[in-house]
Amino acid sequence: MGVLEFLGIRDRAGGARAAARDDDLFDDEFQRKLEYLAMVSKRVFSGAMRAERRTKKTGSGIEFADHRDYAPGDDIRYLDWHAFQRFDRLLIRLYEEEEDLSIYFILDTSSSMGFGEGQKLRQAKRLAAALAYVGLANLDRIAIVTATDEISGRMPTTRGKARIFRIFRFLSGVKADGETDLGEAMKTFVAQHKRKGLAVLLSDLYDPEGFERGINVLRFNRFEPYVIHLVDPRDGRPDVRGDVRVYDCETGAEREVTVTAKVLEKYQHAYDGYLDEVQRFCTTRQVSYFRADVDASFDELILRVFRRGGFLR
Amino acid sequence: MHFVGVPLATLLQVGALAGAVVVVFYILKLRRRPVAVPFEKIWERILRDKEATSLFSQLKRLFSLLLQLALLALLLLALGDPRPAANILEGRSIVVLVDASASMKAIDVAPTRIDAAKEEVKRLVRGLSGTDRMLVAQMDAAITPLSTMTSEIPDLEAAVAAIRPTDARVDFPRALRFAADTLHKLSSPEIIVVSDGALGTSLAEAASVDLGNVRLSYVPIGTRSKNVAITSFSVRRYPLDKARYEVMLEVTNTNDEPADVEISLLGDGQLTDLTNLRLGPKERLPRFYPNLSGASKNLEAKIALAGNVQDDLPADDRAFALLPERRRARIQVVTTGNMFLEAALLLDEYLEVTAVHPSRYPAAGAFDVTIFDGVTPNVAPGSGSLFYLNPNGENVPFKVGKTIEDTDPQVRLGFDELDEKHPILRHTILSDVNVARARVLEGDKEDKVIGKSHKGALLIAGRRAGVKFVALGMDVRETDFALRISWPMFVLNVINDFVEEDVQYISSFRTGSVWQIPASSAAETATLTLPDASTTTVPIKDGRAVFLGQHAGFYELSTGPGETGSFAANLVDASESDITPTKDLVVGRHAAGAVGEFKVGVRREMWIYLLAAVLAVTAIEWLTYHRRVTV
Numbered sequence: 001m002g003v004l005e006f007l008g009i010r011d012r013a014g015g016a017r018a019a020a021r022d023d024d025l026f027d028d029e030f031q032r033k034l035e036y037l038a039m040v041s042k043r044v045f046s047g048a049m050r051a052e053r054r055t056k057k058t059g060s061g062i063e064f065a066d067h068r069d070y071a072p073g074d075d076i077r078y079l080d081w082h083a084f085q086r087f088d089r090l091l092i093r094l095y096e097e098e099e100d101l102s103i104y105f106i107l108d109t110s111s112s113m114g115f116g117e118g119q120k121l122r123q124a125k126r127l128a129a130a131l132a133y134v135g136l137a138n139l140d141r142i143a144i145v146t147a148t149d150e151i152s153g154r155m156p157t158t159r160g161k162a163r164i165f166r167i168f169r170f171l172s173g174v175k176a177d178g179e180t181d182l183g184e185a186m187k188t189f190v191a192q193h194k195r196k197g198l199a200v201l202l203s204d205l206y207d208p209e210g211f212e213r214g215i216n217v218l219r220f221n222r223f224e225p226y227v228i229h230l231v232d233p234r235d236g237r238p239d240v241r242g243d244v245r246v247y248d249c250e251t252g253a254e255r256e257v258t259v260t261a262k263v264l265e266k267y268q269h270a271y272d273g274y275l276d277e278v279q280r281f282c283t284t285r286q287v288s289y290f291r292a293d294v295d296a297s298f299d300e301l302i303l304r305v306f307r308r309g310g311f312l313r
Numbered sequence: 314m315h316f317v318g319v320p321l322a323t324l325l326q327v328g329a330l331a332g333a334v335v336v337v338f339y340i341l342k343l344r345r346r347p348v349a350v351p352f353e354k355i356w357e358r359i360l361r362d363k364e365a366t367s368l369f370s371q372l373k374r375l376f377s378l379l380l381q382l383a384l385l386a387l388l389l390l391a392l393g394d395p396r397p398a399a400n401i402l403e404g405r406s407i408v409v410l411v412d413a414s415a416s417m418k419a420i421d422v423a424p425t426r427i428d429a430a431k432e433e434v435k436r437l438v439r440g441l442s443g444t445d446r447m448l449v450a451q452m453d454a455a456i457t458p459l460s461t462m463t464s465e466i467p468d469l470e471a472a473v474a475a476i477r478p479t480d481a482r483v484d485f486p487r488a489l490r491f492a493a494d495t496l497h498k499l500s501s502p503e504i505i506v507v508s509d510g511a512l513g514t515s516l517a518e519a520a521s522v523d524l525g526n527v528r529l530s531y532v533p534i535g536t537r538s539k540n541v542a543i544t545s546f547s548v549r550r551y552p553l554d555k556a557r558y559e560v561m562l563e564v565t566n567t568n569d570e571p572a573d574v575e576i577s578l579l580g581d582g583q584l585t586d587l588t589n590l591r592l593g594p595k596e597r598l599p600r601f602y603p604n605l606s607g608a609s610k611n612l613e614a615k616i617a618l619a620g621n622v623q624d625d626l627p628a629d630d631r632a633f634a635l636l637p638e639r640r641r642a643r644i645q646v647v648t649t650g651n652m653f654l655e656a657a658l659l660l661d662e663y664l665e666v667t668a669v670h671p672s673r674y675p676a677a678g679a680f681d682v683t684i685f686d687g688v689t690p691n692v693a694p695g696s697g698s699l700f701y702l703n704p705n706g707e708n709v710p711f712k713v714g715k716t717i718e719d720t721d722p723q724v725r726l727g728f729d730e731l732d733e734k735h736p737i738l739r740h741t742i743l744s745d746v747n748v749a750r751a752r753v754l755e756g757d758k759e760d761k762v763i764g765k766s767h768k769g770a771l772l773i774a775g776r777r778a779g780v781k782f783v784a785l786g787m788d789v790r791e792t793d794f795a796l797r798i799s800w801p802m803f804v805l806n807v808i809n810d811f812v813e814e815d816v817q818y819i820s821s822f823r824t825g826s827v828w829q830i831p832a833s834s835a836a837e838t839a840t841l842t843l844p845d846a847s848t849t850t851v852p853i854k855d856g857r858a859v860f861l862g863q864h865a866g867f868y869e870l871s872t873g874p875g876e877t878g879s880f881a882a883n884l885v886d887a888s889e890s891d892i893t894p895t896k897d898l899v900v901g902r903h904a905a906g907a908v909g910e911f912k913v914g915v916r917r918e919m920w921i922y923l924l925a926a927v928l929a930v931t932a933i934e935w936l937t938y939h940r941r942v943t944v
Contacts, residue, residue, distance in 0.1 A: 115351040206352035235351050245345040248353035255356050256345055261940070266359040274355055 067091040101140040102157065102197030104223070105132060106189060107174065109146040109153070111250045112206040113230070114176025119294040120230040124202040125171045127228060127292060129164075130302055131200060136161045143193070144170060147185035147203075148178030151192065179250045180207045182214025190221040199223040202292075204230045205278055208251060212281055219285065226288045229278055233295055236271040238264075318394030318920070328389045335385055339378050380934050384927055391923035396443060404444030406462065406499035408492040409434055411476050412508030412534075413451045414483035415824075415884050416892040419509070421537045421625040427478040430507045430534045434476075437505065437532075437908065438469040448495060449473055452488035454481035454825035454863055462495065479863035480628055480882075481825025482889040483508075485515035489522040489900065496527050503528040505908055509535035510895030513888030520901030531905030535894030540567045540624045541574050542890030544597065546614050546632035546821065546883055555663050558636055560602040562614055566592035567891040573619035578602060581611050589619065597887065610636050611867060611881075629890045633867055633881035634821045641665045642812045645696065647674045648686035653789055654702070657801035664808065682811045687788060698811035701784035703752070710777045711760065711784060714753030717768045726751060728772070730765040737774065737783060737806040738763065741799035748794075751787035779856050783807050821881035824865055829857040830880060836872035843868060844882075 067080060070090035083091045105128045113121040128144060135142045139159060144167060146153035155170040182203065189199075199218045205211035205227075218225040240246075240259045247254045257263065275291070282289035292301055316324065350356060411434055417427040434449060441447060441464060449472040450458045460472035489504070496502035504527055512519075545563035550556075566572045571593050578586040585605070592598055612634040618624055644658060646668045658666045669676040675683075675693035683696040689708045692699065699710075706713035719726035726748045731738060743764060753769030756762070763783075764772030774783045789795040794803075822828045832839050832853050839858045841851045844866025851860045851870075858870055862882050871877040884890070898905040 112351040115349070204351070206354075208354060232351075238348075238350065240348050243343070243345045244348045246348050246350045246353060246356050249349045249351055251353065253353045254347075255353060255360060257356060257360060263359065267355065270355050270358045 064093060064095060066094040068094060101135075101138075102193075102195050103132075103135045103140050103142050104189070104193060104197060104199045105142070105144040106186075106199055106201045106203075107144060107146045107171075108148070108180065108182070108201070108203030108205075108230075109174055109176050110148045110178050110180035110206070111176055112180060112204055115249050116232060116234055118176060120204050120232050121174070121176045123292060123294045123298075124228070124230050125174060126298060127301070128200070128202055129168060129171055130298075132167045133161075133164050136164055136167075141197070142167065145189060146174055147182065147189065149181030149184055151185055151188045152178065154192075181209055182207050182211065183209055183217060186214040186217035190217060190223065196222045197224070198226060200226045200228060202228045202230060204232075204235075206250070208248075211278055215282070215285075215287060219287065224288075227278075227282050227290070229275070229289065229291045231275065231291055231293050233293065236268055236275075238267070240264075315396050316393035319392045321393065324389050324393045327392075328385065331385050331389070332382060335381050336378070339381065343374070377934075377938075380930060380937075384930050384934070387923050387927045387930065391920040391927065394920045395923075396919065404442070404446070405501040405503055406496055407437075407445060407447045407503045407505060408462075408495050409437065409447060409449045409505045409507060410452045410456075410488050410492055411449065411473075412483055412506070412512075413453045413476055413478050414511075415478070415480045415628045415886070415889050416509055416511040416626065417534070418478050418480075418628040419535060419538075419540070419626040419892045420623075421535055421539070421892075421894075425478070426509055426534045427476065430532075431473050431476055433507055433532050433534065434473045435470060438466060438473065441466070441469075449476075450488070450491065451476050452483055452485065453479040454484055455861060456484070456488045456491045458491075458495075462499075479824070480865040480884045481863040482884075482886050483512055483515060484825075485512045486519040486522055489519050489524070493522060493524055493527055501528075502526070503530060505530045505532060506898060506905060507532040507534065508898070509533070509892060510898055511535075511538075511889070511892050513886075513891070516898075516900070522900070524900070524903055529898075529900060529903045529905040530908040531898040532908060533894060533896050533898075535892065538567060538625065538891070538893035540626045540629070540890060540892050541565065541572050541592065541616055541618060542567065542626065542629035542887070543614055543616055543632040543883070543885060544629075544887040544890055545599065545885050546634055548612055548634045548636055550636070557604055557606045559605060560612065560614075560634070561599060562602070562632075563597060563599040563885075564590075564592065564616055565597040565887050565890060566595060567887075567893065569594045571596075575617050575619055576600070577615040577617075579613045579615070580607060582613075585612075610879075612636060626890065626892050628865070629884050629886075631865070632821075632883045632885060633865065634883075635867065635879055635881045642682060642808055643667070643678070643680045643697075644808065645669060645676055645680040645683040646686065647671055647683060647688055647690065649688070651686045651702075651790070653795035653800065654684065654686055654804070657804040660801050661805055661808075682808050698780060699782040700807055700811070701782065703786065703788040704754075704784055706752075709784070710775070710782060711757070711773060712755040713786070714755055714769060716750060716752050717766070718750050719748060724767060726766055726768070728764040729767050730762075732761070732763045735761070735763050735774070736810045737803065739806050740802050741806070742797075743794070743799060743803075746792055746794045746797070746799075748787055749791040751791075754784050754786040756784075776855065781811055783810075821883050821885075822862055823886070824863055824882050824884050825886070826861070828860050828862050828882070830860065830870050831878070832856060832858040832870060833872045833876055836876075839870050839872045841868060841870050 067083065068091065070079060070092050074092050078093045080091045080093045083089065107124055107128055109121065113124065132142045132144065136159065141157045141159050142163075143157040144155040145151050153170075153174065155167065158166060180203075182201075182205075201214065201218070207214065215225050215227060243256075243258050245254055245256050279289055279291065281287075319327075411430055413427060417425070417430060419426045422429040438447065443464070446462045446464045447460075447469055448458060448462045449460045449469055450456055459475045460468050463469065492504045496504070504524070506529070508531070510531075510533060542565050543562065544565040545561065547561045548558055550558045560578065562576065562578070564574060564576065566574075571591060573589065573591050576588045576590065577584060585607075586602060588600070590598065590600075614632045616630050624630065641663050642665065644664050644666045646654065646658065646666060647670075648654065648668060649671060655666075655668065658664055667676050667678070667680070671688040671690060674690050675696060679695040679697070681697045682700060683692075683698070684700040684702065685704065686702045687705070689701065689704050689706070691708050701709060704713050717726060727746050728743045731743055748766070748771075751766070751771055754771065754773050756770070756773040756775050760773050760775030762770040762773050764770070771786045772784070774781070776782070787794075789800065794800050822830075833856070836853050838850050839853055840848055841858065841860055842848050844864055851858045853859075853872070862868070865883050867879060867881050869877060869879050
């Protein structure tokens with residue numbers, strides 16, 4: 001499966017299903033752009049392998065970091081002879097060790113992500129694929145998990161740009177099904193992943209138990225959460241009129257309502273309020289937050305919004 | 314309240330069924346449509362406040378159901394066509410008699426009285442109540458119903474539009490009789506006369522009409538009566554000089570003030586004479602134009618007020634006449650010789666006389682008149698009308714009785730009884746004619762006895778199979794009749810009577826009467842061309858076409874190719890020219906009242922308002938539903 005096929009642009013049916021606005025979204029030109037982008041994090045994590053990321057560790061990198069007194073057993077290759085001549089002390093040169101970064105893509109695959117025409121899940125999968133590609137290109141360690149009220153799927157950690165197709169295959173098999181409980185799912189996630197890193201949460205955050213729980217679990221377990229909030233404008237402006245019985249597509253919870261213009265207006269206010277609430281929560285807790293509109297241009301989203309927000313450089 | 318549409322019992326049944334259906338549909342509608350949402354919690358947030366108003370929501374649902382039930386109830390009521398009880402009782406049967414006589418052409422009311430009358434009737438029609446029924450009829454010389462007795466407004470309006478004024482006088486008794494007969498045994502009968510009240514003598518004649526309990530109402534039309542009219546117009550040729558003619562014209566001033574009038578006489582459209590004269594108040598002035606000559610055939614008289622001022626009725630300012638046609642009458646005289654007869658025939662140069670001996674009868678050719686002098690042979694075809702002098706009793710269309718003689722010196726033989734108004738006795742005096750010997754004549758029942766002695770009829774006239782005859786039961790040579798001036802007049806009168814060359818002042822017909830127009834007796838119908846160039850087929854009976862003429866002008870009657878004759882018709886009616894409108898109408902003991910109870914624009918059919926209410930409620934339901942006030 002190629003990149004374009006994954007994105008539905010050049011499928012075997014001739015690309016008929018591809019939306020016009022998605023044309024050339026992830027073509028070769030766009031791939032080249034992605035390769036120049038590096039994923040950055042505000043924090044530096046320790047890594048198991050050398051990569052292109054600076055860590056707190058001093059090690060065998062090439063960039064000088066500090067001196068310390070020589071202790072028996074230290075590699076004498078790192079003795080700073082110039083310092084010895086000037087200060088008559090044996091000092092060991094310390095270098096910043098460049099390590100790889102663990103990036104976890106946590107993809108919400110609850111039923112609400114597939115609501116309507118499934119555009120939220122589709123957009124989330126594309127974003128995950130694109131960001132994963134960027135990570136792989138920067139020799140980062142990429143892992144993808146799918147979450148509902150549990151960790152329903154997992155793609156083990158992988159490195160190297162050549163593994164992107166594995167990621168694509170994994171993402172292709174992801175379907176939206178199940179209830180959302182990010183709190184429980186994240187508890188499972190942190191228990192399974194001891195190595196800390198970036199936790200990119202791609203979700204609509206429709207969590208009946210509260211969207212805060214899942215994010216807090218990540219924060220409290222020293223992961224750096226990046227929240228990519230998938231937003232479908234149609235969720236905020238439902239095409240519903242009259243006497244209806246609304247039911248939750250995940251929980252099946254029902255509620256009778258007579259939808260009038262006034263009720264619709266109230267609903268839109270409530271929906272916008274919910275989005276603001278999520279953003280406010282993330283901002284106050286210094287959690288990176290990006291609102292990804294499913295109707296927004298994918299190119300625009302990747303190349304401008306994320307970059308402006310410091311997600312890419 | 315009464316239901317004149319669908320009966321109440323049926324309405325209740327239908328209402329119960331339809332109401333049940335509405336309720337069932339409403340309950341079905343209350344089953345809410347399931348709609349999936351991505352996150353129900355957001356709905357929960359907004360509905361926290363909403364639940365507090367659920368009672369109001371329930372009420373709105375109930376209101377919606379009530380609206381729909383109200384719609385159903387209104388529709389059913391409309392189907393029932395409810396009427397107030399008072400309205401049922403008020404249903405009237407009305408005959409509207411619209412005067413379409415010549416006086417209604419007066420223009421004192423703009424544009425004309427007839428148009429004003431039509432407007433009044435339209436107003437009545439629009440003001441009819443739901444149960445009222447009306448018939449619109451035009452009254453002139455005849456009575457013409459223009460609609461049925463109906464409550465349909467469009468039909469009645471079409472009837473009003475069909476009213477056309479005529480040049481005839483109105484036959485009010487006939488119209489009143491028609492209206493009374495129409496309203497016989499109908500509820501709340503009413504006759505509404507829409508007229509200027511210028512009904513002439515017919516108003517007095519109408520007093521004999523029994524109106525019973527029929528209410529009589531009157532809508533007066535017209536404001537003033539400034540009119541001068543031609544009330545008589547005739548032309549005749551002189552009997553003995555048919556190249557010349559004289560015209561008699563009568564003008565009448567119907568005003569209470571004197572009027573200066575200009576009279577124009579036109580022959581074939583060319584001005585022949587122009588006269589100015591002054592008419593006193595209500596004055597009728599006859600005027601003669603003697604010794605006129607010329608080739609004119611169509612004569613027309615016009616009058617106008619001095620100063621080129623038009624009077625209120627232009628219709629009677631013109632009159633038409635047709636000069637009797639000049640032609641030589643072909644006379645066949647079957648005689649052995651009668652000097653007196655031959656001398657009399659010599660007096661008229663327009664007679665083409667052929668004398669034939671009885672043994673040579675018939676002479677060659679066709680004749681207008683055949684005179685049998687003392688002989689009665691079998692009548693040959695082409696003999697025309699028959700004039701028997703001293704018939705002997707054979708081959709005659711009447712019985713010839715015994716010979717009577719003047720033997721009693723106390724009671725001389727002669728004409729003891731004479732029909733002096735008969736045309737053949739015009740300008741003659743026969744009452745003192747001495748007769749030595751005569752024969753009594755006995756005709757059929759329909760024959761006319763014109764002269765009669767104490768011993769029996771001596772002069773009779775009649776018609777057999779369309780052929781006219783006159784018989785004189787004496788030899789004029791045995792009387793002193795032949796010595797008198799009356800003799801040639803009598804002979805010429807008989808011939809003129811036969812050949813229809815009327816020397817009386819009847820050169821035009823009078824509108825509004827049944828005309829008997831001379832025509833070929835061989836034809837059964839004739840084509841009559843009216844002054845407006847339209848044609849109609851009229852029947853011919855006994856050699857006369859019968860037609861009720863109502864318009865003035867020149868007419869043409871045709872019974873076939875080459876058999877076309879013309880004649881004129883005039884209003885010439887002094888009573889009709891008196892267009893003084895009357896404000897009150899009194900027919901015998903009945904004084905007509907004013908019309909009432911006609912309120913324009915107020916329809917009493919409630920179903921219209923019910924349907925309007927249905928539309929209004931539907932609009933409210935539609936608006937409130939789409940604005941989600943109701944559900």
